Amino acid sequence: MPPDYRRPPPVKLASHPEPVTVRAPAKLNLHLSVGLLRADGFHDLTTVYQAVSLYDEVTASPAPELSVSVRGEDAPLVPLDDGNLAVRAARALAAAAGVEPLVRLDIVKAIPVAGGLAGGSADAAAALVACDALWGTAMDRAALLDLAADLGSDVPFALTGGTALGTGRGERLAPVLAIGRWHWVLAVAESGLSTPEVYRELDRKRERDVALAPEPLDSLINALRSGEPTSLGHALSNDLQAAALSLRPALRRTLDAGEDLGSTGRVVSGSGPTCAFLASSSDDAVRLAAALSGAGVCRTVRAAYGPVAGARVVTTTAR
Ligand code: C5P
Secondary structure (H helix, E strand, O other): OOOOOOOOOOOOOOOOOOOEEEEEEEEEEEEEEEEEEOOOOOEEEEEEEEEEEEEEEEEEEEOOOOEEEEEEOOHHHOOOOOOOHHHHHHHHHHHHHOOOOOEEEEEEEOOOOOOOOOHHHHHHHHHHHHHHHHHOOOOOHHHHHHHHHHHOOOHHHHHHEOEEEEEOOOOEEEEOOOOOOEEEEEEEOOOOOOHHHHHHHHHHHHHHOOOOOOOOOHHHHHHHHHOOHHHHHHHOEEOHHHHHHHHOOOHHHHHHHHHHOOOOEEEEOOOOOOEEEEEOOHHHHHHHHHHHHHHOOOOEEEEEEEOOEOOEEEEEOOO
8 A cells, every 4th residue: 555645643632832953854856857837937847756864853942932053064055044944834733723923943054055955944853843833723734735735846846755657836745755775976066056047048038949848757766666676876966967067067077977886767856956976875875975085076965765654743742
């Protein structure tokens, strides 16, 4: 039986006056085909997400008013006002539940900002789950997923995790069977790319260039079922990759270095600029991560595996 994405969340839904810490994973897009620009400014897409073991943490604590702090990777780049997706998530949940958004959110980031890894979406999903537990608002899973979709295209996936097919603008999810554990090496670039700019560049390219046929999804789905890294490596694809490369030509060197160093597959993640390399085993991932670090083609390298679960409570202070 495929997992039921509408099952109740595995968090305690009683009012919780103690701080609640939730961690939420980064995502990769193993397949991303981008369709037409819609009237609402989004593109229809078909994507296969995988959640990987690189996590942001959000701690929600009782407080007389809403406030937020950010520490860790790229913290100075994260807004502390209503531009912060975790703050928006807390406000949205409070409004939906009819409570005051009285919470302090402390975010610890390990997911690079503007890296194509949905770090902001992870923070939003973590804030939803943490505030739901803190306030005892007991939102059902479907309502939480609706709130998540309003916050951003990737936020529902950050709640569910695993491996999933995303349609619509990415927010409509269906589980995908993925056998075993996949080992990834992530090459994080010096600075981020703006997602709307990458989509705009794709639209411009499509006006100029001959449109290519979309990559077939079947081979990727079959590869995930086979558990076989070589098949998955061949099946990785991303329509946004060409747009990210034209905005950031240096990424070509990063992708080529991963190929020369023997990665099993490679793809720009989402709107980039993070490049994801598939390794054939955990040992191979360690080897590849060390070799890529030495190649000087990115700011930093991270090894991660997937699939992992979506946003989950990890600690609550004992009473
Ligand atoms: O949904 P999210 O806030 O993450 O989207 C950020 C931006 O990325 C959107 O404003 C839009 O420009 C672009 N986008 C898109 N089509 C999608 C998802 C995102 O054009 N399916």
